[in-house]
Amino acid sequence: MSDGRALARVYLEQQRLLGTDAVTLPPAGLAASPLPDLAPPASRPPAVKTTDLPPAGLAYDPPARDLFSADPLQQVTTLRGVAELVAPCTRCRLCEARTHTVPGEGAEDARLVCVGEGPGRTEDQTGRPFVGQAGELLTKILAAIGLAREQVYICNVVKCRPPQNRTPLYDEIAACVPYLFRQIEILAPRVILAMGNTAAQTLLDTKQSLGALRGKVHRFRGIPLIVTYHPAALLRNPNWKKPTWDDVRIAHCLLDG
Numbered sequence: 006m007s008d009g010r011a012l013a014r015v016y017l018e019q020q021r022l023l024g025t026d027a028v029t030l031p032p033a034g035l036a037a038s039p040l041p042d043l044a045p046p047a048s049r050p051p052a053v054k055t056t057d058l059p060p061a062g063l064a065y066d067p068p069a070r071d072l073f074s075a076d077p078l079q080q081v082t083t084l085r086g087v088a089e090l091v092a093p094c095t096r097c098r099l100c101e102a103r104t105h106t107v108p109g110e111g112a113e114d115a116r117l118v119c120v121g122e123g124p125g126r127t128e129d130q131t132g133r134p135f136v137g138q139a140g141e142l143l144t145k146i147l148a149a150i151g152l153a154r155e156q157v158y159i160c161n162v163v164k165c166r167p168p169q170n171r172t173p174l175y176d177e178i179a180a181c182v183p184y185l186f187r188q189i190e191i192l193a194p195r196v197i198l199a200m201g202n203t204a205a206q207t208l209l210d211t212k213q214s215l216g217a218l219r220g221k222v223h224r225f226r227g228i229p230l231i232v233t234y235h236p237a238a239l240l241r242n243p244n245w246k247k248p249t250w251d252d253v254r255i256a257h258c259l260l261d262g
């Protein structure tokens with residue numbers, strides 16, 4: 006692919022994710038960079054104080070667990086129980102080509118839950134979320150706020166890989182999202198980090214763009230929710246390193262606040 010076409014692809018992806026007017030194309034060399042450095046900036050900015058938190062955003066409060074429902078998902082009380090329901094699931098067409106379901110993994114007592122879009126090829130092969138380059142980036146992002154990957158819970162909106170890593174369709178998300186909602190209900194985290202358009206729009210029940218949703222403290226069932234870029238998008242666009250760092254600092258403040 007020519008450099009011009011590669012840049013155009015980056016530009017269109019930025020437009021899709023940002024939904025904003027001003028987009029800066031990265032230099033050609035950066036666009037091809039396989040693994041941008043996501044370490045905190047050399048001159049590390051001060052931590053966000055609770056008094057400096059961004060304004061409140063959206064609040065989404067879908068119905069919580071129904072104790073009297075016959076739905077097995079409503080009866081499970083552990084993350085393992087959710088994973089056991091996900092494993093044989095055929096609620097949507099994404100079951101047809103999957104190798105493994107990818108329910109999520111992490112600490113049962115996680116204070117931070119990171120939510121992405123869906124499993125990729127490596128995740129489908131291993132049954133684990135965020136492995137490969139995007140996973141390495143996520144580990145760096147977490148390390149920047151002093152968290153080991155094992156201390157958080159990492160999962161996706163859909164638990165089976167969409168073909169060719171396409172964006173999950175509306176009906177697929179609708180079929181799968183009860184698993185995610187139940188996981189969050191069981192975990193009861195202190196903060197949710199929604200990474201990318203699909204996670205942000207699903208957890209906030211909105212069509213607003215990622216660009217419009219960043220920089221605010223939203224709420225999912227009362228839990229503070231911060232929106233940032235998906236690590237896979239950062240792999241393509243190192244220019245988003247600083248905004249991502251800004252988002253993560255806000256989440257860090259909320260975790261410790």
Ligand code: SF4
Nearest residue numbers: 094096097100165181
């Ligand atoms: S994506 Fe979700 S709803 Fe669809 S088959 Fe997989 S686990 Fe079931």
